Amino acid sequence: xxxxxxxxxxxxxxxxxxxxxxxxxxxxxxxxxxxxxxxxxxxxxxxxxxxxxxxxxxxxxxxxxxxxxxxxxxxxxxxxxxxxxxxxxxxxxxxxxxxxxxxxxxxxxxxxxxxxxxxxxxxxxxxxxxxxxxxxxxxxxxxxxxxxxxxxxxxxxxxxxxxxxxxxxxxxxxxxxxxxxxxxxxxxxxxxxxxxxxxxxxxxxxxxxxxxxxxxxxxxxxxxxxxxxxxxxxxxxxxxxxxxxxxxxxxxxxxxxxxxxxxxxxxxxxxxxxxxxxxxxxxxxxxxxxxxxxxxxxxxxxxxxxxxxxxxxxxxxxxxxxxxxxxxxxxxxxxxxxxxxxxxxxxxxxxxxxxxxxxxxxxxxxxxxxxxxxxxxxxxxxxxxxxxxxxxx
Ligand SMILES: *Cc1c(COP(=O)(O)O)cnc(C)c1O
Numbered sequence: 001x002x003x004x005x006x007x008x009x010x011x012x013x014x015x016x017x018x019x020x021x022x023x024x025x026x027x028x029x030x031x032x033x034x035x036x037x038x039x040x041x042x043x044x045x046x047x048x049x050x051x052x053x054x055x056x057x058x059x060x061x062x063x064x065x066x067x068x069x070x071x072x073x074x075x076x077x078x079x080x081x082x083x084x085x086x087x088x089x090x091x092x093x094x095x096x097x098x099x100x101x102x103x104x105x106x107x108x109x110x111x112x113x114x115x116x117x118x119x120x121x122x123x124x125x126x127x128x129x130x131x132x133x134x135x136x137x138x139x140x141x142x143x144x145x146x147x148x149x150x151x152x153x154x155x156x157x158x159x160x161x162x163x164x165x166x167x168x169x170x171x172x173x174x175x176x177x178x179x180x181x182x183x184x185x186x187x188x189x190x191x192x193x194x195x196x197x198x199x200x201x202x203x204x205x206x207x208x209x210x211x212x213x214x215x216x217x218x219x220x221x222x223x224x225x226x227x228x229x230x231x232x233x234x235x236x237x238x239x240x241x242x243x244x245x246x247x248x249x250x251x252x253x254x255x256x257x258x259x260x261x262x263x264x265x266x267x268x269x270x271x272x273x274x275x276x277x278x279x280x281x282x283x284x285x286x287x288x289x290x291x292x293x294x295x296x297x298x299x300x301x302x303x304x305x306x307x308x309x310x311x312x313x314x315x316x317x318x319x320x321x322x323x324x325x326x327x328x329x330x331x332x333x334x335x336x337x338x339x340x341x342x343x344x345x346x347x348x349x350x351x352x353x354x355x356x357x358x359x360x361x362x363x364x365x366x367x368x369x370x371x372x373x374x375x376x377x378x379x380x381x382x383x384x385x386x387x388x389x390x391x392x393x
Contacts, residue, residue, distance in 0.1 A: 001324045003248035003315065009197020012322060014288070014314035017196035018281045022180045026188070027284075029103070031198045037102045038095075038205055050094050051209060054127065055084045057091075059210075061217035061373070066345040073366035076227070077348070077376045078214055078243065087351060087378030088207060088239045089120040093189060095206035097124040100187035107131045107186045111161075111175040113140055113168035114305030115147025116382070117191030122156035132156040135174040137167035144305070147382075168309070169297065172283060192236025193313035196284030200241075200313050207242025214373055215246055222371055229364075231256040232375040233357040234327075235271075235307040237316035243375040244325070254326065257316060258360045260302035260353075261329035271300035272329035273312045274320045282311040288320070303332035303386060304352040306378075330359035338362070339380065340393045351378030352386055 009015045009031075019027055037043055051057040059079045068075045080088040100108060108125050111134070112118030118134040125132035134151055138160040141148050151158050161170040179188045193200040193207075215225045230247060232240035234257045247253040262270040270276060277288040280295055289311035290298040302308045312320075319325035330338070339355030342348055350358065354377045366372065380387065387393070 001249065001251060001322060003319065003324060005197065005201040009201070011315045011318035013279070014286050014317040014321070015197055015200060016286050017284060018286065019196050019284050020180070023176065026179055026183045027196050033103060034099065034198050034202050037099055038202070043098060043102065046098055047095055050098070051091065055090055055094060056082060057209065058213045058217070059083060061214060061221065063221065064346050067342065070345060071361050071366060072368055073370040073372050075361075075372045075374060076218070077374055078210060079376050080210065080239065081348070081350065081354070081376050081379035085120050085123055086381060087116060087120070088210065088242060089117055089191060090123065091209055091242070092191065092203050092206045092238060093120040093124045096187065096189045097128050097130065100130070101128065103187060105185055105187040107133070107182065108189055109133050109135070109175050109178050109186055110189045110191065111135045111168065111171040112191070113137070113171070113308065115140070115144040115151070116306055118156070118158070119147050119150045119154070120191070121189050122151040122154035125156060126154045133159055133178070135159050135161050135171040135178070137161045137165070137171045139166040140168065140171070165299065192238040193241045193315055194236040194283050194285065194311065200285065200315055203238050204241040204245060204315060207238050208245035210239070210242035210375065211244065211246040214243070218371070218373070224371070226250055226253050227371040227373045229254045229256055229370065229372045230375070231258065231357050231360055231372065233258045233307060233353050233377060234312055234316055235309050235353060237313040239375055239377040241313070241315055243373070244319070248324070255319065255324060256360060256364070257319065257325045257327045258357045259327060259329045260304055260307035260335070260356055261331045262301040262303070264331055265329060269301040270329070271302040271307050271309060273310070274327045275329055277311065285314045287311050287314045288317040304335065304356065306351070306353040307356060328360045328363055330356040334359040334362065336387075336390045336392070339387070348376070349380035349387075350376060351380050352383045354378055
């Protein structure tokens with residue numbers, strides 16, 4: 001099935017650029033330039049060089065022997081947890097900071113919820129010597145102190161968003177307002193395949209290095225480029241988009257997306273957008289989101305900060321609606337158990353976001369020869385406190 005953004009920035013019924021008029025020049029500048037910059041040979045060279053020497057790519061494709069025995073399939077882990085800063089997010093921030101330079105931007109802004117995208121942005125700004133301001137909800141700053149300090153150590157100013165619920169959506173509003181007031185010299189780095197066109201397509205292209213590598217790595221080990229399954233967790237959908245990208249048009253490859261079901265999809269404490277959401281506009285694009293009858297955004301819940309988002313990117317909404325990807329959800333409990341299991345079987349403590357993808361293995365049935373690639377989006381160091389609080393290991 002063809003899964004690509006059209007001229008107007010749509011994937012099927014989802015996408016577009018629903019932005020205030022005052023933001024139009026900023027987004028339009030990006031839209032007109034992103035493809036020629038991304039396809040420029042010099043840009044590709046700089047991007048590849050930093051991915052190799054700074055991020056540590058290619059990340060290994062690791063055959064997980066004990067996990068494979070447990071689930072009776074050939075399971076490979078794509079080790080994005082070994083990227084610099086501990087997750088896939090830096091693939092995108094490296095790409096966007098190089099793009100910002102090509103557009104002659106001097107300053108960077110970003111918003112962050114849990115702080116992971118903020119840290120990945122602060123990291124590349126330090127690397128490039130660029131000024132960086134990260135907006136973060138006041139409550140999130142309290143909850144995620146270590147990441148706030150990480151950003152500060154890296155030289156970034158963290159600005160509290162003090163309006164509304166003082167969380168991610170308020171930080172997003174503040175960042176938008178800042179960008180409207182500084183259209184010429186500032187680039188806004190969005191951290192997932194969300195936001196107005198061209199962000200979802202641009203971020204997916206930067207993350208597509210994941211499946212580009214999987215293809216040649218599988219060829220080396222299994223003698224074939226295409227697995228039977230690719231599994232990834234979905235918050236906004238960027239690590240999944242990266243892992244799926246080069247398989248969209250190969251219908252033999254089953255794409256499995258896993259959302260966070262929190263305390264359970266019937267409890268009102270969940271973040272499983274495809275189960276609970278309806279079409280609407282969120283952060284500049286038409287997509288699926290959790291909302292009240294009146295269209296007000298419902299606060300999501302998940303034990304994992306990175307999946308605690310009320311919507312999904314438009315490409316994920318399209319993958320769901322078209323049936324090209326199958327969506328599962330995993331509760332806090334299921335994810336925590338899966339995280340401990342991987343630790344015990346393979347000596348890898350995963351991020352709790354990633355543990356949701358691992359939990360899907362319990363819900364699926366494989367035949368013995370099935371080749372399964374699971375995108376190990378991040379490492380668990382940042383989640384140690386959550387593991388300790390959960391306690392059952
Ligand atoms: C942020 C994050 C996610 C969720 O974001 P996506 O855009 O859906 O990939 C998943 N895993 C880890 C480790 C993260 O840090």
